[in-house]
Amino acid sequence: MRAEAGVVAAAALLALAPLALGNPYVLLILILANLYVGFAASWDILAGYAGQFNFGQALFVGAGAYAAGFLAGRLPAVLGLAAAALVAAGLALLIGLPCLRLRHAYLSLVTLVAPLILERLVFTFRGITGGEYGITLEPFAGRLGLFYITLAYALGTVLILHRLGRGRLGLTLLAIREDDVAAQAAGVAIVRYKLAAFVLCAAFAGVGGGLYAHALGAVAPVAFSLDVSFAIIAMGAVGGMGTIIGPALGAYGLTLAGESLRGVEHARGILYAAILLAAVLFLPDGIMGALAARRTAVQATAVKASA
Amino acid sequence: MALLEVNGLTKRFRGVTALDGVSLQVEAGEAVGIMGPNGAGKTTLYNVVSGFVAADAGSVRLRGEEIAGLSPNRVVAKGLARTFQVPRPFRRLSVAAHLEVVRPAGGAPTDRDRTATEAVLALVGLGGKANEAAGTLSQGELKRLEVARALAARPSLLLLDEPFAGLGPAEIPGLSALLRRLHGEGMTLLIVEHKLRELMALVQRVVVLDYGCVIAQGPPEGVVRDPRVLAAYLGTT
Numbered sequence: 001m002r003a004e005a006g007v008v009a010a011a012a013l014l015a016l017a018p019l020a021l022g023n024p025y026v027l028l029i030l031i032l033a034n035l036y037v038g039f040a041a042s043w044d045i046l047a048g049y050a051g052q053f054n055f056g057q058a059l060f061v062g063a064g065a066y067a068a069g070f071l072a073g074r075l076p077a078v079l080g081l082a083a084a085a086l087v088a089a090g091l092a093l094l095i096g097l098p099c100l101r102l103r104h105a106y107l108s109l110v111t112l113v114a115p116l117i118l119e120r121l122v123f124t125f126r127g128i129t130g131g132e133y134g135i136t137l138e139p140f141a142g143r144l145g146l147f148y149i150t151l152a153y154a155l156g157t158v159l160i161l162h163r164l165g166r167g168r169l170g171l172t173l174l175a176i177r178e179d180d181v182a183a184q185a186a187g188v189a190i191v192r193y194k195l196a197a198f199v200l201c202a203a204f205a206g207v208g209g210g211l212y213a214h215a216l217g218a219v220a221p222v223a224f225s226l227d228v229s230f231a232i233i234a235m236g237a238v239g240g241m242g243t244i245i246g247p248a249l250g251a252y253g254l255t256l257a258g259e260s261l262r263g264v265e266h267a268r269g270i271l272y273a274a275i276l277l278a279a280v281l282f283l284p285d286g287i288m289g290a291l292a293a294r295r296t297a298v299q300a301t302a303v304k305a306s307a
Numbered sequence: 308m309a310l311l312e313v314n315g316l317t318k319r320f321r322g323v324t325a326l327d328g329v330s331l332q333v334e335a336g337e338a339v340g341i342m343g344p345n346g347a348g349k350t351t352l353y354n355v356v357s358g359f360v361a362a363d364a365g366s367v368r369l370r371g372e373e374i375a376g377l378s379p380n381r382v383v384a385k386g387l388a389r390t391f392q393v394p395r396p397f398r399r400l401s402v403a404a405h406l407e408v409v410r411p412a413g414g415a416p417t418d419r420d421r422t423a424t425e426a427v428l429a430l431v432g433l434g435g436k437a438n439e440a441a442g443t444l445s446q447g448e449l450k451r452l453e454v455a456r457a458l459a460a461r462p463s464l465l466l467l468d469e470p471f472a473g474l475g476p477a478e479i480p481g482l483s484a485l486l487r488r489l490h491g492e493g494m495t496l497l498i499v500e501h502k503l504r505e506l507m508a509l510v511q512r513v514v515v516l517d518y519g520c521v522i523a524q525g526p527p528e529g530v531v532r533d534p535r536v537l538a539a540y541l542g543t544t
Contacts, residue, residue, distance in 0.1 A: 298440075
């Protein structure tokens with residue numbers, strides 16, 4: 001599979017990066033880029049494949065960060081990360097079960113509001129969450145170690161979700177995205193599939209959120225911010241929704257672009273808005289769409305298996 | 308026991324009574340037509356029977372089992388599939404992919420599945436377009452894809468919603484032959500259709516709806532001369 005081979009090659013190249021750019025600050029940027037790859041790729045499974053626009057990916061990132069942050073020092077990091085995935089997945093079920101039957105736009109509104117609610121809860125239960133001060137934690141690995149671990153996380157997330165996207169799950173989600181009424185008439189249990197996409201999205205983002213907490217050595221309510229959610233949306237849209245790899249590219253591109261604007265912090269929001277606007281106007285299918293030679297149909301998995 | 312039994316089906320949308328105690332039966336192997344002027348309740352009937360809309364009263368029984376209130380995909384699992392008046396393809400998916408979405412089993416597609424898909428596509432005359440995006444098909448081809456997708460669910464009863472609508476003289480015979488062949492092979496058909504000639508060539512019995520009520524039922528030749536039916540269509544008093 002050419003695309004997947006490309007991803008592995010890119011990861012291999014990145015693995016060599018610390019040899020050339022050993023500077024710890026640069027490593028932190030790359031760690032963040034790796035994490036955003038995971039956040040954007042998992043967002044894509046819900047927004048790009050299932051067609052369910054998610055305005056609050058930060059919800060799962062933040063939930064995972066707080067879960068891992070809280071458990072750091074109490075449990076081994078691996079368990080903390082597993083808990084991060086479970087907490088995020090649990091939130092997805094909690095929101096999804098009542099709300100996935102809602103028509104499209106209403107669930108999107110719920111995703112916009114949910115992180116704000118959780119942010120409020122963080123302040124309410126300040127005994128556990130540290131309120132506005134958040135939690136500080138001892139990272140389970142040094143910066144170099146975290147770089148490789150987050151790189152593995154990014155690679156694993158992209159490969160697993162890409163594979164799922166090319167299989168039966170991805171095909172069904174795309175059908176739901178094209179026309180969910182027709183999908184129902186074709187016998188698809190759309191709520192079950194949307195829920196699966198929601199939970200997958202949450203679990204992978206949650207693990208990343210847990211790693212995020214360790215990378216920063218701290219968790220604060222800002223983890224739930226709209227900035228995080230909108231950055232992820234920009235990455236997905238610019239990279240090309242419904243491809244997994246597109247958002248991964250977008251994640252690296254926008255993280256690095258954002259960092260090059262370090263001097264002008266407040267311009268970052270404008271930068272993302274400008275990029276998003278340009279993408280919508282000139283690259284409606286994102287970078288991946290522009291790279292695809294021509295519009296080909298999404299094939300049945302039987303055909304893809306022989307490709 | 309009839310294959311499909313609809314009893315006293317009632318559905319109101321705010322002020323409008325779309326279905327007013329509709330009852331009808333379809334025996335296994337029959338081909339039954341549904342007619343009626345616009346707004347008579349034909350599409351609502353389909354939407355209720357296929358599970359997209361909940362009835363206010365009445366029952367829908369498939370092989371004696373109550374299916375009213377089931378979600379659309381559960382109704383399909385019970386053996387009832389429908390097409391849409393305006394085709395609803397998955398534009399970016401290939402023709403073959405449409406059928407794979409329907410395939411009930413889990414796991415990787417087997418050779419048997421692939422053969423079954425090819426067979427259905429050959430049956431509807433879309434064999435050559437298996438890997439084409441549905442968005443590139445003509446209206447006639449889209450109508451046939453609608454039928455193929457419904458067939459992939461292996462239904463016992465096929466509900467067709469104006470299958471000939473929007474088709475030109477070149478495309479009608481092909482679809483008519485396909486439906487006749489399906490019926491000949493034992494498929495039970497329920498067909499909503501305005502094109503009288505095509506409908507009469509396919510069905511043995513016609514049910515006429517008007518304002519949500521069944522106003523006439525019987526062999527097509529008699530029904531189209533029924534004064535009540537003429538009044539409903541032409542609006543004479």
